[in-house]
Amino acid sequence: MTASVAVVGCGHWGKNIVRNVAELGALAAVSDTNGILAEKFGAEYAVKALSWPEVLAEPSVKGVMLASPAHLHAAMALEALAAGKHVYVEKPLALNLSDAQAVIDAANNAGLVLMVGHLLQYHPAFQKVKAIVRGGEIGKLRYITSHRMSLGKLRTEEDVLWSFSPHDISMILALAGEMPDRVKGRGGAFLQPLWDFSDLYLSFPSGAIARATASWLHPFKEHKLVVVGETGMLVFDDTKDWEAKVTLYRHQARIEDGIPHVHKADAEPIELKEGEPLKEECRHFIDCIADGSRPLTDGREAIAVLEVLMRGSNNNE
DSSP, rough: SSSEEEOOOSSSTTHHHHHHHHHOOOOOEEOOOOHHHHHHHHHHTTTTTOOOHHHOOOOOOOOOOOEEEEGHHHHHHHHHHHOOHHHHEESSSSSSSSHHHHHHHHHHHHOOOOEOGGGGGGHHHHHHHHHHTTTTTSSSSSEEEEEEEEEEEOOSSSOHHHHHHHHHHHHHHHHHOOOEEEEEEEEEEEESSSSSEEEEEOOTSSSOOOEEEEEEEEEEEEEEEEEEEEEEEEETTTTTTTTSSSSEEEEEEEEEEEEEEEEOOEEEEEEOOOOHHHHHHHHHHHHHHOOOOOOOHHHHHHHHHHHHHHHHHTTTO
16 A cells, blocks of 8 residues: 555544554655644654645645544535545534535545545444345344443534434444435433434334434443344444454244244354454545545445434434
8 A cells, every 4th residue: 555645633533543544554644733743643653744735735645534523524525625635534524415415526526535434334343244134134124223322522512413323323324225214313411502312213114213322421331233133133232352242143023823922042143353443444445545446435325324413413303
């Protein structure tokens, strides 16, 4: 891999992107509004520390990875695309559909890669879950539930729905393979005029339903996805060790002669190939720049997630 990517934003999450891109041999520069922080990372990884205008003007930078505050995502992505740079932007792509569509149109018109950071799409455990579901091993989907909760880093610029739930919405939409025909969001604002707890309900044309619960006022960390089908059930628990992250239960519940019956089966741990999701996500962006392929989490996927977020926030369905 060639050194062709600048990481913009070296803070809480951006520093992890910097590390992974450097380990992949593709880091050309770092940038941050805090110049001292940028110089620190530049020295640590022996790359240029540039201002944002310098990133846009730097010919050695072919792509930018934006880990900036959410309200800046769309504007910075448009500036980067106008400068001829491929763009990766942390979720969400934008804070409204019109800005998101403008970024997508700009990337398409320029023939440049646009990728959004829906991290769990690159998690080996979720990729295994998706393969099992799409392979029909648990039958037709009945429902999906997700819990993303912790006593976490409270935001002041976005609520917990927008901060935590994009990952779960992305996974749910990938498993359902369709957009929901109904979305309902509810939340609780306990510390400030932002939801600290949220519940998002989705129903799909196929008959499947889903629920995504998020909180940063929870006594312990819980990152769990449960997928229930007609002939089996899957659990992806990201707090567990690799050998226990994904479990298949071939439980079945059905009506026999007018009477409900449950047929239980032993839990089956699913073997996984270990890997750091963020590294795989960074690798994917770099590969897409190299070969011009469409990212897994492209603009279309990003705008689908954004639409669900907005429908859940408006709470009017």
